[in-house]
């Protein structure tokens with residue numbers, strides 16, 4: 200699907216290099232002449248935003264690591280040192296901490312976009328599964344990063360989550376001890392979390408390369424969910440059209456991001472994390488970062504620990520099976536009147552679970568979390584397979600060009 204590589208460098212040195220390593224040709228065919236469907240809307244700009252955020256997190260993270268000390272006696276103090284003494288340290292730290300949240304805002308939009316427009320359906324299954332792997336790696340990275348400042352929430356969050364593994368029959372306790380590197384969350388745990396928190400973003404970057412490669416093999420989906428039939432009429436070149444639109448969206452996103460960093464940098468964090476970790480004092484409510492809350496609600500909706508843990512992991516793993524659970528022959532929700540309703544109910548259920556994840560696990564909250572958990576799984580396992588069989592989709596446009604210009608407009612455009 201990549202455009203033809205007609206790229207010839209202007210200089211003799213460039214031509215010499217290109218004939219030995221055709222990097223220019225690769226960039227030219229992938230990001231300059233690459234044909235993008237002409238009907239893409241702004242929901243398609245989040246892949247680019249995510250790529251930018253990944254780089255931003257790596258760059259700010261590397262600078263933080265230069266001043267951070269991964270030791271239980273110094274971690275908390277070294278973060279305070281970064282905030283107060285290191286030149287622009289407060290900015291780097293706030294950019295990194297809020298950047299993690301922004302990364303998740305972008306990835307959730309990116310994933311719901313895929314869910315709405317059926318981007319996971321054939322031939323994009325591998326592309327989607329690579330996305331699910333990225334998402335899992337992101338969750339692990341975020342979790343380990345939150346432990347590093349060694350505040351109360353860092354310590355107790357790490358204790359709750361690592362303890363989940365002890366629910367595994369027979370080997371659970373051994374696995375937990377192995378993860379901790381001791382008999383509780385302590386210095387070896389902090390040290391290895393730092394090491395892995397540094398490593399995983401580079402692994403994410405590697406999987407992103409595969410993700411974009413897979414995308415360029417099968418081509419982009421689009422809001423109408425129909426394939427490109429005529430490259431000339433249905434597509435536009437990546438540059439300037441997609442690059443221009445992606446850049447504008449990125450600037451808007453950066454304003455949103457900057458607003459958090461400069462006006463309310465602790466809004467998305469928890470006040471208890473400004474208290475140094477104390478293994479002898481458990482906070483009244485242990486709450487994870489907002490982006491884990493729906494899964495935390497699912498975990499606590501089940502009375503048994505093993506059941507809760509299994510269900511929580513299944514909530515993510517089920518995503519990998521979507522390409523086969525969705526039986527509809529039409530991709531985009533634009534042409535699926537019933538799916539559209541269930542989709543928005545699903546979005547509402549996820550937000551509801553997020554809210555419940557932050558509430559104490561008692562009374563009505565647990566009952567509501569159970570109902571929403573049933574809907575969460577029901578959406579994937581029951582609604583998606585059945586809807587494809589019973590729903591009557593609306594007629595699809597004949598081509599992407601038709602969808603954008605309408606029949607009359609297309610005739611006019613051809614003159």
Ligand code: HEM
Nearest residue numbers: 243244245246247249250313318327330331333334419420
């Ligand atoms: C670091 C995280 C990620 C990065 C940098 C990234 C990057 C990209 C880019 C650049 C695109 C093309 C532009 C676009 O469609 O927005 C894309 C498309 C796509 N991504 Fe991701 N992605 C990430 C995570 C994910 C995740 C977690 C999923 C799903 C679980 C996912 C699923 C998809 C799908 C299905 C497409 C094709 C969309 C279409 O053409 O309709 N991605 N991604």
